[in-house]
Amino acid sequence: MTIPLLEARDLSAMANGRHLVHAVSLSVASGDRLAIIGPNGAGKTTLLRMLSGMLRPSSGEVKLGGRRLDRISSVERALHIAVVGQTDQPDPRLAVIDYVELGRVPHAGLIRRSEERDIVVDTLRRTGLLPLLGRTIGSLSGGERQRAQLARAIAQQPKVLFLDEPTNHLDPRARGELLELVAGFGMTVIAVLHDLALVAPFATRVAVMSEARLHALAAPREALTQKLIRDIFGVDVFRLRHPTEDRELTVFDVPNRAAPPS
Numbered sequence: 001m002t003i004p005l006l007e008a009r010d011l012s013a014m015a016n017g018r019h020l021v022h023a024v025s026l027s028v029a030s031g032d033r034l035a036i037i038g039p040n041g042a043g044k045t046t047l048l049r050m051l052s053g054m055l056r057p058s059s060g061e062v063k064l065g066g067r068r069l070d071r072i073s074s075v076e077r078a079l080h081i082a083v084v085g086q087t088d089q090p091d092p093r094l095a096v097i098d099y100v101e102l103g104r105v106p107h108a109g110l111i112r113r114s115e116e117r118d119i120v121v122d123t124l125r126r127t128g129l130l131p132l133l134g135r136t137i138g139s140l141s142g143g144e145r146q147r148a149q150l151a152r153a154i155a156q157q158p159k160v161l162f163l164d165e166p167t168n169h170l171d172p173r174a175r176g177e178l179l180e181l182v183a184g185f186g187m188t189v190i191a192v193l194h195d196l197a198l199v200a201p202f203a204t205r206v207a208v209m210s211e212a213r214l215h216a217l218a219a220p221r222e223a224l225t226q227k228l229i230r231d232i233f234g235v236d237v238f239r240l241r242h243p244t245e246d247r248e249l250t251v252f253d254v255p256n257r258a259a260p261p262s
C-alpha cells in the first residue's frame with residue numbers, strides 16, 4: 001500500500017465551544033492539486049492551517065509521509081512545507097531577490113551557495129520577477145507582491161505548497177495565469193480558492209467545505225455539480241459552448257431574486 005503524501009484523520013478545530021472544522025478526513029497524493037472551496041466562514045482557512053501544521057487541531061491528526069506532523073520539528077517541517085497566507089506581511093524594505101532567497105533558509109548548508117542562487121534566479125525567471133529583482137517589496141503592486149510571495153514559497157522547493165487565496169489581488173487574467181504558473185511547477189499544492197471558475201482548470205481534486213464539514217471530495221467535474229453549487233453557494237452553473245472556439249465555458253450566475261416573475 002502506498003502511503004499518501006499528506007493524510008488528515010478526523011480533524012477538528014474548536015473555539016468558544018463551537019466547531020470551526022468538524023471531523024475532516026482526507027488524503028493528498030504526491031502531485032495532487034487540491035482546491036479547498038466553500039462559502040465565507042465555512043472553515044477553509046482553519047482547515048488549511050491545520051493541514052500545514054500552523055494550527056494545532058483540537059482533535060484528530062495530520063500525517064506527512066506517514067509521520068505525524070506535530071512530531072516533526074519546525075526546522076524539518078520548513079523543508080517540507082511552504083505556506084503563502086492571506087495575512088503575510090513581508091518586510092517592505094527587502095529587495096525582491098533577497099525576499100525570494102528567504103525561501104532557501106530552511107535548506108541552508110545543505111547545498112552549495114552558488115546552487116542556492118541558481119534556484120532563486122531560476123524561480124524569479126519562471127515567475128516573471130527578474131525585471132523586479134532589485135525593487136523593494138514595499139514598492140510592488142498588490143499583484144506583484146503576491147507573485148513575490150509565491151516565488152519565495154516555490155524557491156523553498158517544498159513537498160507540499162499551501163496557498164490561502166493566492167489570487168485575491170489579481171485581475172481576472174492574472175488569476176488564471178498565476179494558477180497555471182503554479183501548476184507548471186508540478187508541485188503538490190493545497191489551495192483555498194474563492195473563484196469557482198478557477199477550480200476546474202487548476203485542481204486535480206476539490207474539497208468542498210460547508211458549515212465546518214467536508215461536504216464533498218472528488219475531481220472537480222464530479223464534485224462541482226449544479227446541485228452542489230446551488231445548495232452550497234446559492235449560484236447557478238451553466239456549461240455552454242464557446243461561441244467561437246471549440247471548448248466549453250462554465251458560467252456561474254447569481255440568481256436575480258429581485259426579478260419579477262415572468
Ligand SMILES: Nc1ncnc2c1ncn2[C@@H]1O[C@H](COP(=O)(O)OP(=O)(O)OP(=O)(O)O)[C@@H](O)[C@H]1O
Pocket residue numbers: 015016020038039040041042043044045046047
Ligand atoms: N481563532 C478563532 N476564534 C474564534 N473563531 C474563529 C477563529 N478563527 C476562525 N474563527 C471562525 O471560524 C469560522 C471559520 O473561519 P475560516 O477563516 O476558517 O473560514 P473560511 O472558510 O476560510 O472563510 P473566508 O472564506 O471568509 O475566508 C469563521 O466563522 C471564523 O469567524
